[in-house]
Amino acid sequence: MTKLFVGGLPYSTNNQSLNDLFAQFGQVTSASVITDKFTNQSKGFGFVEMPNDEQAQEAINKLNGSDLEGRKLGVSVARPREDRPRSNFNNGRRDNNSRVDNRNYFNRGRR
Numbered sequence: 001m002t003k004l005f006v007g008g009l010p011y012s013t014n015n016q017s018l019n020d021l022f023a024q025f026g027q028v029t030s031a032s033v034i035t036d037k038f039t040n041q042s043k044g045f046g047f048v049e050m051p052n053d054e055q056a057q058e059a060i061n062k063l064n065g066s067d068l069e070g071r072k073l074g075v076s077v078a079r080p081r082e083d084r085p086r087s088n089f090n091n092g093r094r095d096n097n098s099r100v101d102n103r104n105y106f107n108r109g110r111r
Contacts, residue, residue, distance in 0.1 A: 001029070002056035006063075007045045007074035009033060014042075022048045025062065026055025044071075047078055 006018065019031035033046040050056040056077075064075040 002050050002053050003078040004048045004050065004056060004060065005045065005074075005076050005078040006048055008068075008071045009042065009044050009046055009073070010069040010071050011042045011044060012069065013046070015046075018046050018048060021063070021068070022050065022059050025059040026050055026052050 004022075009018070013033055015032055018033055019028050022028050022031060027050065029049040029051055031046065031048045034043045035041060036043055048059075050059065060075050060077070063073050066073050
């Protein structure tokens with residue numbers, strides 16, 4: 001099973017059209033375009049899973065750098081998601097642990 005990252009997608013691309021694009025190279029297990037959670041608009045990238053590694057490599061070779069609706073596609077094997085630190089903001093309020101001591105910031109160099 002190979003998971004592919006697909007960047008540079010036209011914003012009109014949906015899950016089905018992404019699936020159809022990769023289905024010409026073999027079986028597609030899943031295809032998902034990543035969308036903004038507030039506007040539900042495409043972010044211009046997505047992920048495709050293909051069970052056959054050779055077919056996935058063929059899709060990379062043929063589609064990487066190709067043009068789709070005036071946009072250059074970038075297709076590669078997806079890297080594992082990196083753990084990112086969570087924000088210190090809680091509903092727009094800072095936690096007590098993240099306070100900035102403004103006295104030291106604004107009084108630098110003044111004595």
